[in-house]
Amino acid sequence: MGARTYRTVLIGAGNVASFLKANIKSPFELTCVGGRQRRCPIPKDADLYIISVSDRAIKSVSEELIGVEGLVVHTAGSMPMNVLPQERRGVLYPLQTISKKRQIPASRVPFYIEASKEQDIDLLRLLAESMGSKAEQMDSERRKYLHLAAVFCCNFVNRLYGITADLLEAHNIPFSVMLPLIQETADKVKLLLPSEAQTGPAVRWDEEVMAKQMSLLDDEQKLIYQLLSKSIHDDKLRLDKD
Amino acid sequence: MGARTYRTVLIGAGNVASFLKANIKSPFELTCVGGRQRRCPIPKDADLYIISVSDRAIKSVSEELIGVEGLVVHTAGSMPMNVLPQERRGVLYPLQTISKKRQIPASRVPFYIEASKEQDIDLLRLLAESMGSKAEQMDSERRKYLHLAAVFCCNFVNRLYGITADLLEAHNIPFSVMLPLIQETADKVKLLLPSEAQTGPAVRWDEEVMAKQMSLLDDEQKLIYQLLSKSIHDDKLRLDKD
Numbered sequence A, B: 001m002g003a004r005t006y007r008t009v010l011i012g013a014g015n016v017a018s019f020l021k022a023n024i025k026s027p028f029e030l031t032c033v034g035g036r037q038r039r040c041p042i043p044k045d046a047d048l049y050i051i052s053v054s055d056r057a058i059k060s061v062s063e064e065l066i067g068v069e070g071l072v073v074h075t076a077g078s079m080p081m082n083v084l085p086q087e088r089r090g091v092l093y094p095l096q097t098i099s100k101k102r103q104i105p106a107s108r109v110p111f112y113i114e115a116s117k118e119q120d121i122d123l124l125r126l127l128a129e130s131m132g133s134k135a136e137q138m139d140s141e142r143r144k145y146l147h148l149a150a151v152f153c154c155n156f157v158n159r160l161y162g163i164t165a166d167l168l169e170a171h172n173i174p175f176s177v178m179l180p181l182i183q184e185t186a187d188k189v190k191l192l193l194p195s196e197a198q199t200g201p202a203v204r205w206d207e208e209v210m211a212k213q214m215s216l217l218d219d220e221q222k223l224i225y226q227l228l229s230k231s232i233h234d235d236k237l238r239l240d241k242d
Helices: A015-023 A055-063 A118-130 A140-169 A175-188 A207-214 A219-241 B015-023 B055-063 B118-130 B140-169 B175-188 B207-214 B219-241
Strands: A006-011 A028-034 A048-051 A071-074 A089-094 A111-115 A135-137 B006-011 B028-034 B048-051 B071-074 B089-094 B111-115 B135-137
Touching (some): A006 A015, A015 A028, A071 A118, A089 A140, A111 A118, A118 A135, A140 A175, A140 B140, A140 B175, A140 B207, A175 B140, A175 B175, A207 B055, A207 B140, A219 B140, A219 B219, B006 B015, B015 B028, B048 B055, B055 B071, B071 B118, B089 B118, B089 B140, B111 B118, B111 B140, B140 B219, B207 B219
Parallel strands (some): A006 A028, A071 A089, A111 A135, B048 B071, B071 B089, B111 B135
Antiparallel strands (some): B089 B111
């Protein structure tokens, strides 16, 4: 007689689904995995169904699962739990940037979880912990802001890294020269508030440097430069007033 | 008879000057340090003069040093070396975000150097190496782009961390929940190109999520959201075409 296992269906083939496929382990047991083209029919008697598809597709996929008794969860930060029609439902949101091109240990992927039934919180926590991660409870309303904030400090930050790479490449400077600066910028906010950590021409409002720098940019880069410089300046004025 | 030492004058009292003051060591010997209110008269026979003041003030400070025989350098990323009137001149630019509130080991501060005389490159390299750092040569024209790129991947990135903190604070979520994501976003570009590392609603061009997220923002945040999302999308289209 083995220990209790939880038969788990994973629907999806994107970045998060691939990460979960690679990391889900005992006492959870994947019985059917894949996107729309998967080979396996979805069993109706699994313990857990994880819908890890694009936000748009969650509703229609969840409707294929009407009548199952197991827990049905999605993995989307911005979608409320009640987009799922099941009475026994939940959310398993990994607050991390996950790409197929890069493996990341689950210990670096904190999960934010929610469930309609109290005991299912325990099940989702067990799932996270069995992967070597951890889980915090967060309701749909606050998770929405968590995801929004993540767009700023991850997706948009990465785009700024991309503009950095474009500017350097145009002048034959390798992107790697920026890595100590990128690392220290990230490290600084582990101990200082971002407003305390701010440096550069915009916080000193050095208009001469700013004008010279803007003259080196294309139109889209220039707009980003103006807007973020103004945001740095506005924030400084707000703080100086306090 | 001791080994050769280099008498060094450091003019300035800002973030970079404070960092240099704390880190300059043998064979360099600080003989006079401080901003405009310093107590010491500037000796005319020092080996090295480091002007670490605001970009605007470099010219007038350097004019106080006309006639000295030692090497005169500034520490500004955006200012050309020839803003200095001395024939024996140079630049010592630390490519790092430096704040008085945070000590950083010099080993994490790469210097980009330039000098009008070849042997002064060796002197500036010795200065960097004596601090436990290293130096690369870069001329004024390319250094200008280095500084511009640093504004994007450090100053602007830090402002996005600040907006992140504002959004979370308004919903009583501690900023620390974002640290694993901030770290991974920085780590990812050590191995992937920023364009390969990109995730989030804008790269999928998920207009429903983007519209919902923008409705949660104030006017300035909304403009930043729009502009950076568009920049992510434009970059994706460019790459898909290639």
